[in-house]
Structures are given as structure tokens and as C-alpha cells.
Amino acid sequence: MQQGILAEFLFNVLAVLGSDGLLEVARQSTDDDRRDADVHRRSDFGLNLGYQIKSALHVDHPWAVDRLHIRFTVLKDRLVTHPLFWYFFAYLDPRIMRFADPVFIVPSIEVHKHAIPHLHGDTWHFDFDASLGPGAHDRWVPYRVNTLEVGKRILAIIADIERDQAISRSLSVGGQAGCLDLLWVRRASGIIAPRSQAA
Secondary structure (H helix, E strand, C coil): HHHHEEEEEEEHHHHHHHHHCCEEEEECCCCCCCCCCCEECCCCCCCCCCEEEEECCCEEHHHHHCCEEEEEEEEEHHHCCCCEEEEEEEEEECCCCCCCCEEEEHHHHHHHHHHEEEEEEEEEEEEEEEEEECCCCCCCCCEECCCCHHHHHHHHHHHHHHHHHHHHHHHHCCCCCCCEEEEEEEEEEECCEEEEEEC
16 A cells, blocks of 8 residues: 555656646546546646556566566456556665656556456456566567656657547548648647638
């Protein structure tokens, strides 16, 4: 219990300070949706990312390279796979009393597909196993991030999702990107409104 609370607190610090205060983090009062934190840009409520935060207090050492191994289970009827649901995996190093570099920010679809999923009865079992070495070449390398860059990475994820949503809306309206009757413009308030391209 202490470990989970500390990991959530440290995640909040990295997200807020690492984004220069541009991100807001809210802790959930219940765990029904398996979200430890909801993250959005300050004063922009158009898009929230849900995060499940997982940590380990020790690392494995196969071949003299540190590996982060986190095993967890999820009831089958509570498994959430969604573009706005992400995992945060980290080694909470007791010696330095903070997360060690690197940490991992991974979309739920990748975790549920590739973290060695096994269904036993009504429960999914997952094993996240990633190299912490600088020369790593495993599946999780694209999701590595240094702790001081966590806030900026989350901002980039939000921007990527918004761009993809805008493209999807444009295609659904015009059929193809080159023949649109409407241009979707995102205002600072977070509202997306149509503007006619016709004179």
C-alpha cells in the first residue's frame, strides 16, 4: 500500500513539474476503472488520459543488465483497453528514494497484447519485462523516457491523440484529406468547431 501511494505521488510530481505546470493530475477516489490518475492540460478539459501506475522496489539482473519486471493481474471484466488509457511502469529505487531512469509510458493496447498475457479462469495475468540498459533493443524501447521528461512526453501524447482525432474527423466529413468542405480548428478552450473553406 505504501509503495503504491508513493509511486502515484512521484508520478504526479514528474507530470506537473516536468510539464512546467501545463498538466493537471487528479487522483481517483475509487478504483473501479483501474485509473490511478487522470491527466489533462490545465484549463483544457477536452481530453483526459487515464494512467495505471505500476512500480517495483527491485530489479532483476540477467546477463548483468538491470531489467524491470512487474507482474500484475486484472479481472477479466475489469480489463480496459482504450487509446486514452495508459500504463506507467517504473523502478522505485529505495537507495535514491525516487524513480530510477528510465521509466516507461505505454498505451494499454500494447501492454495487453505484449506483456505476456495469460488468462487463468476469470483473471488476466501480465508480466512487463523491460531492459533498463542504455543499449536495449526490446519491444519497450519506444516507450522509455527519462524521469525529467515525463511531463513533456505526456504533453506530446495528448498532442498526438488530438492530431489523430482531427484527421479522423476530417476524413469522416470529407471522405479524403484532399477534398474537404470543412476545416476543423481547435481553439484554446478545447472546443473543436467547424469553419467553412468556401469563400
